[in-house]
Structures are given as structure tokens and as C-alpha cells.
Amino acid sequence: MEMEVVKKMLMSCCCCLMLAVGSMAAIEKSGNVSYDATSLIINGQHKILFSGSIHYPRSPPQMWPSLIEKAKQGGIDVIQTYVFWNLHEPKQGQYDFSGRNDIIGFIKQIQSQGLYACIRIGPFIESEWTYGGLPFWLHDVPGIVFRSDNEPFKYHMQKFVSMIVNMMKSENLYASQGGPIILSQIENEYQTVEAAFHERGPPYVLWAAKMAVGLQTGVPWVMCKQDDAPDPVINACNGMRCGETFKGPNSPNKPSIWTENWTSFYEVYGDEPYMRSANDIAYQVALFIAKKGSYVNYYMYHGGTNFGRTGSAFVLTSYYDQAPLDEYGLIREPKWSHLKELHAAIKLCSKPLLTGVQKIFPLGELQQAYVFEGNSGECAAFLVNNDSRKDSTVLFQNISYELPRKSISILPDCKTVAFNTYKVSTQYNTRTMTLSQSFDSVERWEEYKEAIPDFGKTSLTAETLLEHWNTTKDETDYLWYTFRFQHNSSDTQLLNVQSRGHVLHAFVNGKFTGSAHGSHDNSSFTLENTIHLKNGTNDVALLSATVGLPDSGAYLERRVAGIHRVRIQNKYFINYNWGYQVGLIGETLQIYTNPGSNKVEWSKFRSPSHQRLTWYKERILLH
Ligand SMILES: *[C@@H]1O[C@H](CO)[C@@H](O)[C@H](O)[C@H]1NC(C)=O
Ligand SMILES: *[C@@H]1O[C@H](CO)[C@@H](O)[C@H](O)[C@H]1NC(C)=O
Numbered sequence: 362m363e364m365e366v367v368k369k370m371l372m373s374c375c376c377c378l379m380l381a382v383g384s385m386a387a388i389e390k391s392g393n394v395s396y397d398a399t400s401l402i403i404n405g406q407h408k409i410l411f412s413g414s415i416h417y418p419r420s421p422p423q424m425w426p427s428l429i430e431k432a433k434q435g436g437i438d439v440i441q442t443y444v445f446w447n448l449h450e451p452k453q454g455q456y457d458f459s460g461r462n463d464i465i466g467f468i469k470q471i472q473s474q475g476l477y478a479c480i481r482i483g484p485f486i487e488s489e490w491t492y493g494g495l496p497f498w499l500h501d502v503p504g505i506v507f508r509s510d511n512e513p514f515k516y517h518m519q520k521f522v523s524m525i526v527n528m529m530k531s532e533n534l535y536a537s538q539g540g541p542i543i544l545s546q547i548e549n550e551y552q553t554v555e556a557a558f559h560e561r562g563p564p565y566v567l568w569a570a571k572m573a574v575g576l577q578t579g580v581p582w583v584m585c586k587q588d589d590a591p592d593p594v595i596n597a598c599n600g601m602r603c604g605e606t607f608k609g610p611n612s613p614n615k616p617s618i619w620t621e622n623w624t625s626f627y628e629v630y631g632d633e634p635y636m637r638s639a640n641d642i643a644y645q646v647a648l649f650i651a652k653k654g655s656y657v658n659y660y661m662y663h664g665g666t667n668f669g670r671t672g673s674a675f676v677l678t679s680y681y682d683q684a685p686l687d688e689y690g691l692i693r694e695p696k697w698s699h700l701k702e703l704h705a706a707i708k709l710c711s712k713p714l715l716t717g718v719q720k721i722f723p724l725g726e727l728q729q730a731y732v733f734e735g736n737s738g739e740c741a742a743f744l745v746n747n748d749s750r751k752d753s754t755v756l757f758q759n760i761s762y763e764l765p766r767k768s769i770s771i772l773p774d775c776k777t778v779a780f781n782t783y784k785v786s787t788q789y790n791t792r793t794m795t796l797s798q799s800f801d802s803v804e805r806w807e808e809y810k811e812a813i814p815d816f817g818k819t820s821l822t823a824e825t826l827l828e829h830w831n832t833t834k835d836e837t838d839y840l841w842y843t844f845r846f847q848h849n850s851s852d853t854q855l856l857n858v859q860s861r862g863h864v865l866h867a868f869v870n871g872k873f874t875g876s877a878h879g880s881h882d883n884s885s886f887t888l889e890n891t892i893h894l895k896n897g898t899n900d901v902a903l904l905s906a907t908v909g910l911p912d913s914g915a916y917l918e919r920r921v922a923g924i925h926r927v928r929i930q931n932k933y934f935i936n937y938n939w940g941y942q943v944g945l946i947g948e949t950l951q952i953y954t955n956p957g958s959n960k961v962e963w964s965k966f967r968s969p970s971h972q973r974l975t976w977y978k979e980r981i982l983l984h
């Protein structure tokens with residue numbers, strides 16, 4: 362399916378050399394990992410490392426080898442992944458490390474291809490992942506306050522983090538044991554919520570750092586977006602422009618690490634896709650390195666898919682499709698090649714970058730040279746043009762160089778330009794799809810109408826409106842709210858329902874009357890429908906649905922969804938006799954599976970169907 366792209370021949374000799382070096386670069390054997398102000402030190406060697414995020418549960422295991430291989434070919438040294446607690450422990454004490462959850466298999470695959478790994482254990486990870494990776498059962502632990510100096514939370518967090526670390530140790534996966542893991546992360550962007558926890562915030566940071574370090578992995582820990590990460594934990598930068606924004610390590614003996622350089626952005630329902638150009642990424646990476654950065658991670662190098670109900674609220678199933686490897690693992694050009702060339706050019710500068718002395722010279726009002734000189738004559742230079750409007754001609758060591766607007770030229774010998782961040786030499790490619798099977802034969806389709814629950818038969822009742830997640834316990838996205846009332850004439854009235862999220866479908870006397878939904882920025886909304894009432898008993902059924910749990914912000918355990926006020930004309934139905942049904946019947950019976958499908962009566966597809974909530978199926982033969 363991937364359209365082959367004819368790459369432009371690279372003309373300069375230096376580029377040929379550069380590519381040769383790039384492809385030969387192999388990762389040396391692992392060993393103890395430490396760090397200093399220059400970089401991570403692996404087996405006694407300082408390293409400039411390019412890292413790419415690939416999350417194991419966002420692609421099928423069959424794709425892992427080729428994703429890792431393409432990352433390696435793209436000049437990536439380290440594969441970075443979060444650890445997804447709620448996948449591994451969906452019910453308290455019941456663990457799952459199979460299939461897409463096989464983190465050990467994923468890390469061993471990284472190892473077998475000779476790359477390093479960085480595991481970001483969190484265990485709060487955000488990551489556009491439902492509940493930021495925390496299992497929903499934590500919500501019901503008495504007295505819990507997530508991510509704060511709170512004993513119940515710290516107990517469960519420590520238990521999980523220790524378990525993961527011990528699993529890695531028992532498989533000898535830390536570099537200190539000869540394995541690929543050179544770095545791990547505790548917590549995640551905590552500084553952005555710390556103030557909300559008042560005096561419960563700072564002691565939690567200290568505790569988390571101490572707890573992690575106490576697990577004795579033999580490799581360093583980072584905290585990202587945490588300027589005051591306690592020693593020896595390294596504070597790392599996350600963002601689009603760490604080259605410009607990062608204030609640097611918080612101690613003179615820590616290296617400068619960029620844990621998330623966003624290659625594009627995640628998408629939510631209703632958004633336009635966000636594109637980040639290859640030259641913009643390359644500029645920021647080159648600048649970060651010129652400013653003595655030694656570790657850059659692309660978030661994401663490959664995004665993949667939010668399968669099942671794993672995406673957080675309002676996030677699309679397709680994740681970072683604009684990354685260098687797209688949702689399907691296909692190479693996206695020119696991003697992939699441009700970054701590959703950037704990595705190779707920077708690797709040619711390794712010696713002066715890691716052992717030389719940095720000097721910065723002005724070359725113009727908005728132009729600078731970052732020069733690294735070693736004591737045996739080696740020299741590398743980064744010529745920066747920070748003027749986003751104009752190209753510039755600069756004189757550097759008596760030689761004239763053309764610098765396109767907002768670009769950096771990399772000179773591994775301080776003379777020859779090996780790479781310029783703005784000059785993209787790879788052509789764009791496009792993804793083409795071919796039809797392999799069509800499903801447009803009306804005769805082959807069947808349908809099953811999901812029943813609108815009858816108030817009189819609901820098993821769960823309450824004299825009030827219940828909170829959605831507290832009722833579903835995250836076992837389904839769906840919660841029916843039903844009630845019944847007497848009306849003494851046959852007429853038209855206004856139904857007004859306020860919901861705190863996310864989606865609502867209204868049915869009156871079995872007939873669909875309308876839908877409404879919130880958005881990523883505001884999950885609350887109001888549904889207003891004109892409805893027809895009978896003289897006598899009227900049944901109202903409101904189907905509340907959520908599209909993932911929230912993944913960010915303080916006090917996640919207090920988030921709410923579902924209906925909180927219902928009014929028909931001037932009468933309120935709040936502390937009223939409500940009947941509930943958790944989930945849909947088709948969902949409970951798993952009618953989307955072969956055995957489940959046999960449990961219900963299907964009827965022939967009739968088009969068009971005016972009833973909402975209809976399941977459709979076609980039996981197909983997969984080749
Ligand atoms: C790692 O360090 C320990 C002691 O600090 C040492 O015993 C061990 O040999 C080192 N391992 C490697 C692979 O260098
Ligand atoms: C990574 O790069 C993207 C694109 O320029 C940028 O928007 C994002 O802020 C960067 N991330 C960090 C942590 O600087």
C-alpha cells in the first residue's frame with residue numbers, strides 16, 4: 362500500500378559519507394548507566410541519543426519488529442514507551458501481560474534489534490490514554506487522592522512500580538544487567554498540577570523520587586516537566602520547542618534531556634489535523650543539541666491506534682498518524698528521511714559535542730554560531746539563523762554560508778555543511794488505499810435493534826440521579842437513565858436535560874427524540890428537544906454515553922459525567938424515582954463475536970432504519 366517514493370540523489374560528498382556512517386552506527390553492549398553534565402554514560406561512554414516513542418499496546422505485536430527496525434534505520438537509538446497500568450491490572454490483583462500487553466516481549470524485541478529502551482512507568486502517564494493509565498478501581502479505594510502525599514495512593518503506586526521494576530529485573534532487562542533499559546521515568550509532568558495539591562504536592566515529589574531510586578535499577582530516573590526533580594533524578598523537558606524553552610538541568614552534573622518532542626499532536630473529535638513540518642522539528646532538535654542537549658525523544662515516532670476503549674475522553678482512535686511512522690507503520694515522508702539525515706549529521710559531530718568546549722559567536726543580529734572544539738583539533742559547528750522572515754548570508758571562519766530563514770546548518774568539521782534543517786531533500790509521499798473487499802451488498806446485512814429499557818424492568822433504581830462513572834465502574838461506556846410519569850393531556854412539551862458528559866440520546870415512549878454531546882474542551886452540554894406526550898403514562902429513557910475517561914489535571918478521582926438535571930416544561934425530575942441499566946444488551950451478550958451473535962434474533966436489514974441503536978452485521982469470510 363505504501364507508495365514508493367523516488368528520493369532525490371544527495372549530491373554532496375559529505376552527505377554520502379554521512380549516510381554511510383549513519384547506517385553503520387551500531388549500539389554497543391549495555392552496561393551500567395550513569396550521567397554527568399554532558400550526557401548519559403553507558404558502559405563508560407558518553408552518548409548523544411535519539412529516541413522515539415512507540416507504545417506497545419497501540420500496535421499489534423506482529424508489527425513490533427518492523428516498527429523497531431524502521432526506527433533503527435531512521436537513526437533512532439532508543440525506543441521509549443510508557444507502562445500502561447490499567448491494561449496490566451484492569452481489576453485489582455488480576456494481571457494481564459498477554460498479546461498487546463506483553464511489555465516484556467516488546468522490550469526483548471527492542472533488545473534483539475540492538476536498540477536501547479526507556480520505560481516511563483509513571484504510573485500516571487496521561488498519554489491520551491483513558492484515566493491517564495490509572496486503573497479505575499483506584500477510584501473506589503477509600504480516602505484516596507491520586508498523585509499526592511496520600512497513603513492509599515502511595516501504597517498502590519509503590520506496589521505497581523515495584524512490580525514492574527522487579528519484572529524487568531527478573532528478565533535481566535536493565536542495562537546494568539546487560540539488558541536494553543538505560544533510563545526510566547517516575548511520575549509525568551507533575552509540575553503542571555502540583556500547586557493544586559497545596560502542601561500535599563512537594564512531599565509527594567520527594568517521596569516518588571526516593572521510592573523510585575530505592576528500587577535500585579542501576580540506571581537513572583527522569584521526571585519530565587519537573588524543574589525541581591530531586592537528586593539524583595534528572596529533570597527533563599517536554600514540548601515543541603525545548604531548544605528555545607528549556608531552562609536546563611537543575612544541577613550542574615545532570616545532562617540535558619528532552620523526553621517529548623512532539624512530532625505532531627494528538628487529535629480530538631472535531632479538530633483539524635495538526636501538521637508539524639519536518640524542518641520545524643529538525644530546527645528544534647538541532648538547536649537543542651547545539652545548546653548541549655544530548656538526548657532527544659520524538660513523541661511519537663509511531664503513534665498507532667487507541668484500540669477498544671483505551672483512548673481518553675474525546676480522543677480519536679488514530680494516534681499521531683502524522684508521526685515519522687504513520688498509524689499503519691508506513692514511512693511518512695519527508696519527515697522520516699529528513700530526521701534520519703539530521704541524526705546522521707549530528708552523530709558525525711559526536712566527538713566534539715561530547716568532549717569539546719562550546720563557544721557561541723554572534724554572526725549577525727539574529728544569527729549565531731555554536732562551535733564545539735576538542736583538544737585534538739576536532740571541531741563541529743551549528744550555524745543558526747533565528748530570523749523567521751529572511752534568509753541570511755553569514756561569514757563563519759572567513760567562509761560565507763547561506764542560511765535559509767529559521768534554519769540551522771550543521772558543519773561536522775566546522776567547514777562543510779552536512780545538513781541544513783530547512784532544506785528538505787526528500788519528496789513528500791502519499792498513502793494510497795486499494796479496495797480489497799466491499800460490504801455494500803444490502804442482502805447480506807442483518808440487523809438487531811437494541812431494546813430501549815422499560816422503566817418498570819430496570820434492576821437498579823435510585824431516588825436520585827446517579828453519577829455516570831460511579832455507576833458503570835468503567836465496565837461500559839453506556840448508562841441508561843429512565844423514569845415514568847403521568848401526564849393528563851396529549852400535547853407537545855420541551856425536554857431539557859443537562860449533562861456533565863459526554864453524549865446523550867433521548868427516547869420518549871420508545872421513540873428517538875434527539876441527541877447532544879460535549880467536546881474535549883467542555884464535556885458539559887444541554888439537550889433540548891420538543892417531545893410528544895401522551896395523556897396517561899409516559900416513559901422517558903435517556904442513554905448517557907462516555908467516550909473515554911479523562912487523562913489530565915489534578916483530582917482525576919473526582920471527575921464526573923452523566924445527567925444532573927432533567928426538566929420537562931416547568932417540572933424538574935431530579936430527586937425522583939429513576940431506573941438504571943448499565944451497558945447495552947448487545948454489548949453484554951458480545952453480539953459482535955461469533956458465539957454472542959448466535960444469542961439474539963437477527964432480522965433482515967431494512968433501509969432506511971429510523972430506529973437509533975441498531976446493530977448491523979454481515980458474515981464475511983476472511984482470507
Ligand atoms: C556495574 O557496576 C557494578 C558496581 O558499581 C560493578 O560491580 C559491575 O561490574 C558493573 N557492571 C558492568 C557491566 O560494568
Ligand atoms: C516538540 O516539537 C513540537 C513541534 O515543534 C513542539 O510543538 C513541541 O512543543 C516540542 N516538544 C517539546 C517538549 O518541546
Ligand SMILES: *[C@@H]1O[C@H](CO)[C@@H](O)[C@H](O)[C@H]1NC(C)=O
Pocket residue numbers: 605747
Ligand atoms: C529566536 O527568536 C525567538 C523569537 O522570534 C525567540 O523567542 C527565541 O528565543 C530566539 N532563539 C534564539 C536561539 O535566539
Ligand SMILES: *[C@@H]1O[C@H](CO)[C@@H](O)[C@H](O)[C@H]1NC(C)=O
Pocket residue numbers: 758759
Ligand atoms: C581570516 O582572514 C584574515 C585575513 O583575510 C586572516 O587574517 C585570518 O587569519 C583568517 N581567519 C581564519 C579563521 O581563517
Ligand SMILES: *[C@@H]1O[C@H](CO)[C@@H](O)[C@H](O)[C@H]1NC(C)=O
Pocket residue numbers: 828831
Ligand atoms: C459513588 O457511589 C457510592 C456508593 O455506591 C457513593 O457513596 C458515592 O458518594 C458516590 N460518589 C459519587 C461521586 O457520586
Ligand SMILES: *[C@@H]1O[C@H](CO)[C@@H](O)[C@H](O)[C@H]1NC(C)=O
Pocket residue numbers: 849850
Ligand atoms: C393537568 O396537569 C397540569 C400540570 O401537570 C395541571 O396544571 C392541570 O391542572 C391538570 N389538568 C387536569 C384536568 O387535571
Ligand SMILES: *[C@@H]1O[C@H](CO)[C@@H](O)[C@H](O)[C@H]1NC(C)=O
Pocket residue numbers: 849850851896897
Ligand atoms: C385524558 O384521559 C382521561 C382518562 O382517559 C380523560 O378523562 C381525559 O379527558 C383525557 N384528557 C384529555 C385532555 O384528553
Ligand SMILES: *[C@@H]1O[C@H](CO)[C@@H](O)[C@H](O)[C@H]1NC(C)=O
Pocket residue numbers: 883884885886887
Ligand atoms: C460548558 O458548557 C456548559 C453547557 O453548555 C456551560 O454551561 C458552561 O458554561 C461551559 N463551561 C465552560 C468552561 O465553557
